[in-house]
Amino acid sequence: MANDNNFVNQIADIEKDFPQWYTDVVLKTKLVDYGPVKGTMVIRPYGYAIWENIQRELDRRFKETGHENAYFPLLIPMSFLSKEKEHVEGFAPEVAVVTHAGGEELAEPLVVRPTSETIFGNMYSKWIQSYRDLPVLMNQWANVMRWEKTTRPFLRTSEFLWQEGHTAHATEEEALEETIKMLNVYKEFAENCLAIPVITGKKTEKEKFAGAVATFGMEAMMHDGKSLQAGTSHYLGQNFAKAFDIKFLDKDGALKYAYTSSWGVSTRLIGALIMAHGDQRGLALPPVVAPVQVVIVPIAAKKAGVMEKCAEVKSQLEAAGIRVKLDDTDNSPGWKFNEWEMKGVPLRIELGPRDIEGGKALIFRRDRLEKAEYSLGDIVSAVKELLAVVQKDMLEAARKRRDRRIVYANDMAGILAGVEGGNFVKAGWCGCRECEDKIKAETAATARVYAEGESAETCAVCGKKAQHMVIFARAY
Numbered sequence: 001m002a003n004d005n006n007f008v009n010q011i012a013d014i015e016k017d018f019p020q021w022y023t024d025v026v027l028k029t030k031l032v033d034y035g036p037v038k039g040t041m042v043i044r045p046y047g048y049a050i051w052e053n054i055q056r057e058l059d060r061r062f063k064e065t066g067h068e069n070a071y072f073p074l075l076i077p078m079s080f081l082s083k084e085k086e087h088v089e090g091f092a093p094e095v096a097v098v099t100h101a102g103g104e105e106l107a108e109p110l111v112v113r114p115t116s117e118t119i120f121g122n123m124y125s126k127w128i129q130s131y132r133d134l135p136v137l138m139n140q141w142a143n144v145m146r147w148e149k150t151t152r153p154f155l156r157t158s159e160f161l162w163q164e165g166h167t168a169h170a171t172e173e174e175a176l177e178e179t180i181k182m183l184n185v186y187k188e189f190a191e192n193c194l195a196i197p198v199i200t201g202k203k204t205e206k207e208k209f210a211g212a213v214a215t216f217g218m219e220a221m222m223h224d225g226k227s228l229q230a231g232t233s234h235y236l237g238q239n240f241a242k243a244f245d246i247k248f249l250d251k252d253g254a255l256k257y258a259y260t261s262s263w264g265v266s267t268r269l270i271g272a273l274i275m276a277h278g279d280q281r282g283l284a285l286p287p288v289v290a291p292v293q294v295v296i297v298p299i300a301a302k303k304a305g306v307m308e309k310c311a312e313v314k315s316q317l318e319a320a321g322i323r324v325k326l327d328d329t330d331n332s333p334g335w336k337f338n339e340w341e342m343k344g345v346p347l348r349i350e351l352g353p354r355d356i357e358g359g360k361a362l363i364f365r366r367d368r369l370e371k372a373e374y375s376l377g378d379i380v381s382a383v384k385e386l387l388a389v390v391q392k393d394m395l396e397a398a399r400k401r402r403d404r405r406i407v408y409a410n411d412m413a414g415i416l417a418g419v420e421g422g423n424f425v426k427a428g429w430c431g432c433r434e435c436e437d438k439i440k441a442e443t444a445a446t447a448r449v450y451a452e453g454e455s456a457e458t459c460a461v462c463g464k465k466a467q468h469m470v471i472f473a474r475a476y
């Protein structure tokens with residue numbers, strides 16, 4: 001196509017300079033802008049609309065699995081953080097602390113929440129007295145702050161939006177079951193809504209959440225072969241229950257500590273969408289979360305009847321619950337094609353005098369860059385069907401791209417060659433921290449998750465007996 005040359009040149013080459021491509025895309029598509037305070041981001045309406053769609057889909061799933069939303073305070077007493085030893089060690093380097101308010105120095109400094117296990121724990125100790133009060137299944141949609149030295153929009157910013165689920169249970173089995181259940185909710189959501197295939201599994205001790213007994217992660221492969229941790233679910237055992245005195249009187253009359261879990265996903269998921277599906281033309285959004293699912297571009301808009309027909313098609317699609325935009329600006333059709341392709345709109349309807357006369361319309365698919373003719377008579381059902389097909393095809397295409405880039409390695413040279421080539425690398429690991437650190441030092445890859453259902457003979461580093469088959473990758 002001739003009309004896209006100018007536009008393509010404005011985005012850095014995706015293969016040659018992926019970081020610059022990412023920056024160009026997030027800024028030019030108006031998803032985000034930099035905030036005045038270093039490391040902060042402004043999520044602009046087009047980006048926020050994606051987040052709202054993510055929220056709607058996830059929130060429904062949380063409620064279907066029995067969870068309720070609540071809202072807890074942004075400020076947490078500094079002393080809360082210190083109650084769980086690993087937790088404070090993990091988060092202390094990146095917390096922002098409020099020392100002054102109302103013109104006075106505070107008696108106790110307050111932490112701007114980096115996560116809310118401590119304040120949930122504090123309140124749960126008040127609310128939970130008996131086995132009848134359990135389980136407690138709560139979620140909050142909130143912002144959190146983690147002071148970061150190097151930042152990138154959506155991927156790592158000092159403030160970001162997320163949801164955090166916090167649950168308390170009478171038994172270990174129940175709390176573990178909840179942890180895995182929510183990991184699976186995330187996986188189903190990632191695949192069916194974001195069209196991103198993910199690998200879920202347990203994390204190593206080194207990579208687990210500070211204060212957890214076990215962390216389970218969901219990892220997605222980005223365009224450059226690096227991994228993005230797209231969500232985590234933590235089994236906290238009785239660590240936080242003991243730190244915050246969450247006790248209940250059980251059926252047998254004994255006083256016991258509860259078992260807790262926590263799980264979260266954030267605006268990072270928007271970064272995942274950009275980097276998993278994007279191409280040289282810009283974003284490619286899956287229909288379920290796309291702010292605009294269909295754009296209508298009039299051809300020869302000034303010719304009699306064209307705008308009227310376009311408006312009519314728009315109303316029909318809107319009535320069917322489809323998010324549709326009619327681009328009635330005076331830009332040229334070619335300019336509009338480029339603009340909406342860059343913004344990743346899944347379908348484009350092109351409608352001109354000849355199409356209208358013939359009772360047809362052209363529909364362009366952003367994911368495959370293909371155009372086909374459809375009858376105007378049943379344009380609504382055609383669009384509905386196409387949106388479903390695009391959603392499914394995008395997941396399958398992403399799965400194929402990922403699966404051909406998962407390789408095995410038996411030694412350090414193999415791990416290095418694998419990650420250098422933009423792959424996820426499966427390798428045996430003995431379970432010792434020394435070998436894990438050595439892999440990081442020599443290849444810049446980290447242990448993402450254990451490869452579920454797979455075992456290995458020997459450790460790729462020391463040659464001793466392997467405890468796990470691990471997926472190693474460079475990560476965001």
Ligand code: ZN
Pocket residue numbers: 429430431432435459460461462463464
């Ligand atoms: Zn080893």
